[in-house]
Amino acid sequence: MPEESASPSYSTIKETVAALMPELESELVELVRIPSIATEGFPSKPLFEAHDLIVSLLEKSGVTKIEKLEITGKTAPVIIATVPGPAGSPTVLMYSHYDVVPADDIELWDSPPFEPTRRDGAIYGRGTADSKANVIGMIGALRVFDGKPPVTVKLVIEGQEEFGSPFDNYPPEAPELFAADAMVIADVGSVRPGSPTLTVALRGSAQVIVELATLGADKHNGLYGGAAPDARLALIRALASLHDDNGDVAVDGLLREPWTGSSYTEDEFRTLAEIRDGLPLLGTGGIGERIWSGPAITVTGIDAPPVDGAVNAVASTARAVINLRVHPRQPATEAQAALVRHLEALRPFGLALTVTAGETGDGFAATEGGPAFDAALSALSQSWGEPAGLMAGGGSIPLVMALDTAVPTAEKLLFGATDGYANIHGPNERVLLDELEKAVVAKALFFQEYAHTFEGKK
Template sequence: MDPQSRADEVMDGVWADLARLAAIDSVAFPGHPEAPVRRACDLVAELFQEAGVPHVELLDLPDTAPVVYGEILPPSPHAPTVLLYAHYDVQPPGDPAAWLSPPFEPTPVEGGLRARGVADDKSNVAAHLGMVRAYEGRPPVGVKIVVEGQEEYGSAFDVYPPTDPERFACDAMVIADLGNLRPGTPTLTTGLRGASEVEVEVRTLAEPRHSGEFGGAAPDALLALVQALGTLHDAHGDVAVPGLRREAWSGASYTEEEFRELAGVEPGLPLLGSGSLGERLWSGPAITVIGLDAPPVDHAASAVVPWARAKLNLRFHPLQDPAEAQDALVRHLRSLRPFGVPLTVTPLDTGAGYRAATDGPAYRAAREALRDGWGEQAQEAATGGSIPLVNGLAAAAPGAEVLLFGAQDSLCNLHAPNERVLRDEVRGTVVALISFIQRFADAHGRAGEAR
């Protein structure tokens, strides 16, 4: 089968499916209606059935939206099985006024389509459909399809898959919840940083006291907190907490100009830290102050502040133990006594990172498949955003190779206004999936013959 020509034959249908899915406001967050989520679920199940998947069912797990599960049995006892993951729920659209068109009215843009969730992650649901259609429901491998309905808010797949290992047993899995460094650059994501949160609190006075009468001697809680937060980074902006792992990054990365544009850095301002961008973003730690409780400026009184609190988000090396990383930050904060004031430090949630083993037959097949899809050698990158479900699925199938690629790209505005996806990126993903399935089947067959 020629992946290019087969992808072209199914792409109009893929694009139409994507527009239908993107028109459904399947936000699975609390406070949003459940009916659109269920409508998206039913449409996904219907589309896979129409594409030729013989067994499709809905998994109704506790406290989450239904999961669409499909299965195509291997064509022979010796054929491998590939699991395909994506999700049909989306982020809330945010302020509708920030959108150039209504967020759930799929709107053509140059080279693509704009709508909430059209990239993250309905583009990858559509790409999986395209692969199944290209093979007319009879691929040369077994296929398990998992399309989740509540990934954006408390995924059940962080913990559920290891409790049902037979359902998720496979030889390789393609987790399609991300994409390329930039449009046209095929990218395998091989590392995910871990994530942790820590709360730090300071209490110094029973209540606010007049800054004129007491300021200068009465301990200022906000000043003590700011002093403590200032110890987390050195003069360059690098994390200064001992015990957090940092290594050089040898894979692909953004250029500084690309990163400045992606991050929306104000003109003339420096980037934080030293070393390569890959090292700062992916193979080293980051600590961000994501919340601060203190008197607001607009209503500030002339008083010494008696209480202040901050919430910190820690991102750490993909291979560092989550407890070890969180303990390093907690230990550092508890060791501080800014102006002699103790801090109350509370560890919160933490999640492991992930580093893929990239030397197996699935990765060799995927590198060639991505080159088929985009006409360029595949790059290896990482992401600073943790995707805990990867560890859940990997734990359910510990012998499987885990591949992360898909139709999104770094300019797609995922989780932001005016999210869009490019048709060429979706087509490239369909080509890559078609090619990967065939190449992996061939490699598995050669290995069987050699045995």
């Protein structure tokens, strides 16, 4: 881009990104080929290969200040890079990750997961959408300005997001390293292709284990069934109390509110969730209220013998683990305590339950209406040519909460190149190249608009 174009127009940025796309696509393919899985049982070498490739791409983009952050414990290196902007410009921290989940169910993939394949305007492969396209999108935005953006950019790109990492809790220990005026968390995307969306909330999470023991050992149900207290039956009765007849959560003390932003239609949700024809959805209210601004309770594990080979016996013990998804603004420990109270108050068939509180993680609710928030909405709307909507995420991103604790004054913005149909963590994961291109344009426009807004408020 010519040096005299300090404030390129939207059309100039769009043309520049279009010219960059063949190279960005090639680099995305190269990155997706690397099976950078950061969990037990998989080799660590690919993680370092992905790290080194990203460093080389940053260097190619004119980034000279690149550091490797290594934290005590088994974790892949975190890339910390800084691209200085003009004197007095705001600082924007951009986050994403280069690790991926394993590609299970290989037979369900239409093409090998680590042999990225282009078809129907998309790149298919594990990690395309979650979240290597977002890494490439950040690099593309820097190239729009020849590595000299109108804001100071800090890049934080880690390699162990998917399975937990010491880095999840690190930012509050070194807040100066993450100091910024605004943060762009590029580990999300739009509600659907063609609909630009800013994610403004994430639900929290809490675990609870419930169990009971009623007999010294399992007993023959022909001899003892009907009078001996069956631990499994009692546990099932207790678990059934967690929802009403509509499928709504029936635990007092859990926050739920209507969702007024963008959301899936019921037909979209049925398609995405692969719900069998003719079956009802759980709960009442809008889809957004059920999956984002209200609680959800799932029994994620239960000790029980398999149907094949089952023995005719009264169960002497039973145990289940419950996952509670929490309204973004409700403290997870508060919600967990409400669930514990509910379970401890039950007496299924007169039996007391043993309830143990497990891990918790708070949700996140962004501050809306700040200069970075307004600049992001404008950038998304211009890039997609449609008014940007607001959505939430049902899953947690622990690092967002850690960054919010470390730098509470920074505006947190969540947007990226993926979309609700990308099938992240599933077979045939893909990213649409058109969405990636628009995301690069949006990031570049955001840099520019935020710099102007920030300057105007000085």
